[in-house]
Amino acid sequence: MFLSDPGTFLASLAFWILAIGLCASALSVVLSRSPVHSVFFLIFAFFNSAGLFLLLGAEFLAMILVIVYVGAVAVLFLFVVMMLDMELVILREGFTKYLPLGTVLAAILLAELILVMSLPRDNTPAANNPVTDINNTKALGELIYDDYFLLFQVSGLILLVSMVGSIVLTHRVRAGVRRQSIYDQTARAGRIRLEDPGVGEGVHWDV
Amino acid sequence: MIDSLYLLLPLIFMSGMTLALLLMGSFGSDYGGIRNMALFSLLVVGATYMVARPPTGAEFGFDGLFMRDGLSDFSAILILVGLAFALLLSDSWLRRETLLRREFPVLVLFSGIGMLLMVSSSNLMTLYLAMELQSLPLYVLAAWRTRDLLSNEAGLKYFVLGSLASGIMLFGMSLVYGFSGTLAFTDLTLDNAGTVAGMTLVMIGLGFKLSASPFHMWTPDVYEGAPTPVTALFSMVPKVAALVALARLYVLDAASVEMLQSVLWFLAFLSMVWGAFAALGQSQIKRLLAYSAIGNIGYALMGLASGTALGLESALVYITIYLVTMAGVFAIVLSMRRDGQPLEALDDLRGFSEHHPVVALLLAVLMFSAAGIPPFAGFFAKVYVFRAALDAGLIFLAVFGAITAVVAAFYYLRIVRLMYFDEGSGAHDRPLSPTLSFVMFLAAALVTGFLLSPSGLVTVARLAALSVF
DSSP, rough: OOGHHHHHHHHHHHHHHHHHHHHHHHHHHHHHHHHHHHHHHHHHHHHHHHHHHHHOOOOOHHHIIIIIIIIIIIHHHHHHHHHHHHHHHHHTTTTHHHHHHHHHHHHHHHHHHHHHSSOOHHHHSSSSSOOOOOOOHHHHHIIIITTHHHHHHHHHHHHHHHHHHHHHHHHOTTTTTTOOHHHHHHOOOOEEEEEOTTTTTTTTOOO | OOGGGGGGHHHHHHHHHHHHHHHHTTTTOHHHHHHHHHHHHHHHHHHHHHHHOOSSOOOOETTTTTTEEHEEEEHHHHHHHHHHHHHHHHHHHHHHHHHOTTTOOOOOOOOOOOOOHHHHBBHHHHHHHHHHHHHHHHHHHHHSTTTHHHHHHHHHHHHHHHHHHHHHHHHHHHHHHHHHSBBTTTTOOSSSSHHHHHHHHHHHHHHHHTTTTTTTTHHHHHHHOOOOOHHHHHHHHHHHHHHHHHHHHHHHSSSHHHHHHHHHHHHHHHHHHHHHGGGGGOOOOHHHHHHHHHHHHHHHHHHHOSSSHHHHHHHHHHHHHHHHHHHHHHHHHHHEEEETTTTGGGGGTHHHHOOOHHHHHHHHHHHHHTTTTTHHHHHHHHHHHHHHHHHHHOOHHHHHHHHHHHHHHHHHHHHHHHHHHSOOOOOOSSSHHHHHHHHHHHHHHHHHTTOOOOOHHHHHHHHHHHOOO
């Protein structure tokens, strides 16, 4: 059945590989013994879900997921995890305490999912959007950099203000900080003297 | 898009100047130079607003994200004047407290860009971003004295409650978008319950920024904890921007006035009552002025609540006079020092007139004006507001306004009594900084001289108000 259409076959093959990879890595995030491994599995989960987004045709979300979550957030996690000296025993301490609540929440989520799946599908499109050949990266780009150019610039100003503000509030002059001062380091003034030996002095020849 | 750029000219110039000042600061220009450049750019931006104005009526730019009309230009000039006052006032105080840092004028200007954008926004998205740009530098400025616990508390409290307000506002905007399908002011109609609920939430968010009761909780603590020049900035400028944004949303059309009048009525009523009664027990000048701000916003909102051009005009006149009065009051508060230490308690004003008769007279004039005693400007401000409210049939609100005005007059006049009739608490430091003296003289002169030609301000405010009706 699959073999009749190689495109569909490849797509569903990719879907199953990515979906199984996602579930397995998500489980491993929770179950693995070392926090560092957890973060690596989290990154793997991000990659898998980015692949799933690609299959859905949402290539912008896929790129964002890889760039923002893998490139920034997960790496930040990794740094934090590696810098904190975490005891695994302490991490696992509340496991039994929160198990009943967690189970109830998981059951509710599962029930909701089953409910949604069992409802009759409404296949009419949500909005009357004309289908064009513009892909969603281009569409978003036109919105952000063209239609809402003003708002984009204002957001930039807001980010700049938050940067300036946080530096102003946290920066202070500390004593004992070694800063590079090229002049001080290369200056020889005060350390070098010009001696003026008198006539017949200054040269010693010990035979 | 390019053809609407000229509408944005003042803001483009101001952003460019602010970025240039930021660079100048990091390359080692001194504070004075940066402050003077900031003042100069405020002047130029004001002139640009005067010159590069839309030919007729309201002019929209950027697909309706941004607009310029009489109201936006009037309030922009007012905001620029307030910012200039704030910069002039902060100088000497910050120097004495060794808080003089080059980022101060830059952050004030950034906040100013946000405010100017706020009064010019004609789309909820622009309004939200402008409000964030306006608020963020103010949070930082509130915590300017980084080693002081109170100042840190002020910054943190302002930030947390301000973020809460932003959240409420965003929630309201998403409701509006969900129920009406548009975010542009020109397309909005309040014809279903969801949109009305959303607009109410947006107004609550703006009420936070205005420190209108019952969303005023942060005001006394932030006013008290923030460095005094920053408090002066808080009490003068951001209120104008928030009030104008609120006015724009309120008078979208006849239906919006009808639907939202109860919201404004409630805000105005509570602010007037709370501002009058809670101030009675205060012993700190800055806390007293915080409650005074809450009460005064109540009166401005009462004018606005009438929903007519007359109401908006009276609110604009009221906020203008309030801004000038506060500039003078803060110039005096900022100059109060004994043995080099800033004085912030009401008791320090005891017997003030013995040692400083001129400054005491100026403060007395400003207090009489704030209390609404003729012939000072504050009296006319209140009269205009009451007239607008009575015209629109808000009789109960006007009556309560009159009662609370009498209560509020008590604590303003108590300051006069302390200065003139109480035993002295010792002389304050002399001499005063020339800039501060200039601002206090100017404010007192304007407040007194308003009687001579009240029609100037009123006419300009009327033109501004008529541009949205």
